Amino acid sequence: MSITEPVATHAQGVDEAPESADYLARRTLRSGTAGWVLLAGLGVSYVISGDYAGWNSGLGEGGWGGLVIAGAVIAAMYFAMVLGMAEMSSALPAAGGGYTFARRALGPWGGYATGTAILIEYAIAPAAIATFIGAYVESLNLFGIVDGWWIYLVVYAVFIGIHLTGAGEALKAMFVITAIALVGLLIFAVAAAGRFDAGNLLDIPATDAVGASSFLPYGYLGIWAAVPFAIWFFLAVEGVPLAAEEARDPARNVPRGIIVSMSILIVTGAMVLLLAPGAAGSAAMAGSGNPLVEALGDTGVAKVVNYIGLAGLVASFFSIMYAYSRQTFALSRAGYLPKSLSVTNSRKSPTLALIVPGVIGFALSLTGQGATLLNMAVFGAAVSYVLMMVSHIVLRRREPDMPRPYRTPGGIATTSFALVVACLAVIATFLVDPLAAGLTLAAFAAFLVYFGVYSRHRLVANSPDEEFAALADAERDVT
Template structure:
């Protein structure tokens, strides 16, 4: 029998760490990426898309937390879908989650490189992106407690900076700017903008992947989620609306660094405060790249431990107690994406992975309610079945919008899934039962 002790993670995380990890995972979405939604929808069109997506996330989180606390497993949606639907359900959810987090990392790295290039034009965007990627791979290998403490520190700085940003640009907000050509593409633009609105909140579900490292997870995970969601909704709406009113929003709709540019418009490019803001603007991006590497590595770890990826990726470093090979494997994917894609393409691919994962999670929730009514549910989904149904329907709409407006990226995602299913069947994994304490309470699938 395999030594399970070598594949166990330390329980050291508290609610403040979870708030920091969840907020840190997402907060880069307030710094860049969302503004690309203006280009396809205008300010009001994007505001409508953001409100719809905010409803989706509120209903999703208050439903998803039931799964996270009932089955506190590093695999997240992979574990829930396996338990609800068996090997193929687990494979689809696991694949989607991997795409979600593995491709969020290079998108954030691109923006980090762009911020550094804004500050120091002699430094190339790609070179800076790669350097940040390497640095945070190393930090994550050194230990989850150490990296979680860093998350708290850097996330507080990032939130503080966004509040400072709103304070600086707020007095310069002009409604005429915000309402200039507000919906140039009509309602079709609202649908086209949905993936960029998702980017505001994408990855908050990553807290599920550190569930095995949380002290008293059934009590502390809901707290971490709720505090983080409240923080992010306030920041997303505040930053988006105020930024749209400081100038002609079209000047900011294609940039990887919209906030420093907005500050430079308000204070002047020569202002020392503009450079200072761009410098501390790195905090939010740093918090997110750190968090996405943490979350993606735990997904790789969980799937490898369960036999869905090479088992060597489930090794835990004897000194640091972190899944070092899983972290390095994610780094390889990130480097490939940095060399082959653009920020917008990578964001849409990451968002599509997230949307499919959300759908699989909500379907799992409905199935487990019927299949395992006696399962201990320390945090029952609020307004069941209305909330999970709402999250499922809006997620499905988002998926259709991505497939319609970004067909090639959608084709790439589902082609990858088809290859994964083919390999899964060829290797006979669909006939094997996972040996995992937290996933054992499920029928044997033959």
């Protein structure tokens, strides 16, 4: 049989054929570049911009009380989800992350749908962050820039260039920038604590909504409306498993890295949510483009935090760019997306997987609609969370004997909780911005049409993710 002869290998109407050794040799990443400390830093860097900007729009949807309740529920969901992903990443360490897990559990359609939702999240989130970077640069009056599109172009071009130099170099750079951003949060916390007034937390007047009070000024529905902004505190931490093929001892280090990073982010998110509105008032923070700076007023410390806050935004922008490139790489290598997107350069970085989503993200950033882009990214994320938690439950039930170096505490009860909250989060995106959620749903549907019409007939049977699934199928046939 030739290497290009299609072979129907799965029951969901897909055709797979093996590719040559040269095909896979041109699509390899550099392994062994990250231990658990760098992976934990990667997880924090994905998210840390959410502490500096974006979350505060939730104050305008649910008030401080609504955002606190939504934040507590979402933090619990993320921690439960991370525990489930830690198990799956230890059992299936590949660059596809959530797509790899879902491919094994839910077949080609489920794997592709999950990977697409993750890719939508990671392609749009940097565009939202770019608009926040622009707001910070303009507030600092750097270089006299008053039009953000120049900033968007520069950050995309510079950081794509750095990523093209190799994963080891990029991860180390991300780690340093993230450490600086964490120092900035500590400086903010010390300064804001001296300005804290508990009365500021509840300064948004109560409306006539059902259940409205000083604690919940927008009523019970406001809690739900605040959910997408609570997600911004943790959005993209689930991307740590995307580094599995470039990690040392991934079965051990990926679970440790993602759990440590999530623990850090819970602490920083709670700190910001308490101190920023407490220092300047929830009403003032609700519409702020750079809330931590404005919370400190016109002070020297505010200026320092402003500069460091820019580092925090850059850290997340930089790291999510890494995530979208690895998700694109994995889907392309297996044939779900055009195969040219997964070719790596001499430094083992996927060139087009970095450039093509970057061009799309830059185009989206030109809209300047950071809040809308945020909600679009959250929609993609929430859909992927639903599918990944279903994957964990399916794998636990269908493959109980699959080797799992790490096992989720609580098992499927833990991930079932995350699944229920993720389903509610998907609905919440339509509640906050129906147009943004609808447009993202349309893009998601277009990806599925592409798979149904074209790429499901061109999958690569000997790609790592497809081999994981084929092995599982063979084992089931034997037993």
